[in-house]
Amino acid sequence: MENVLCERPESGAPEQAVIAHFRLGGEGFGGPGERARFFDAERAMSAAVEAAGVGEVDGNEFGGGEAVLYAYGPDADALFKVMEPALRELPLRPAYVVIRRGEAGDAEGLVSRVDL
Template sequence: MLITIPSGGPDHEPFPSWEIEDALRQTLADAGSGEFDGNDMDFETGEVTLFMYGPDTDLLFASAEPVLKRLVLPKGVVAIKRYGEPGAREELVRIT
């Protein structure tokens, strides 16, 4: 599963995702639904992508969604639930 977060400010400054990352890492581990695997920051657009993996993307999303809902996030945050390896069916879920 991927979470994409648009720019955090003027001049395409990346959104400070550390709080989200720490919360997701802990929540996914506690739930046993998967693991947080890191991020990618696009310094041209300011978009941050968070990577999570687990055997069941719906369970992974169910674990992560409450974390995403309780934090103050910019408009345009989406989750991409992937049902298998890259190239498999994907479902886009708007968070904000």
């Protein structure tokens, strides 16, 4: 039986990334309202990314007064375009997005930052 949750298809294209950083209240994991808004936005972005077929929203991390959202796909610009409306609607600030074109650690890859 194939485990589709752990295996990624071999596409030949580098896996590019959109990594969004949001500041939370306090130094820890943010308040319940902040986390709820973040999770709602994450679900909306995941559905939009899946419907557009541009990649996947892969999860999040909370801690140190920050929430980080990770998304991956073959074209970081297309991925960001689909995610951007929900990223901008999320009221947690300051916030920024790192767009990585190329594989992680690729010296030829291009990384840019977009302030939200």
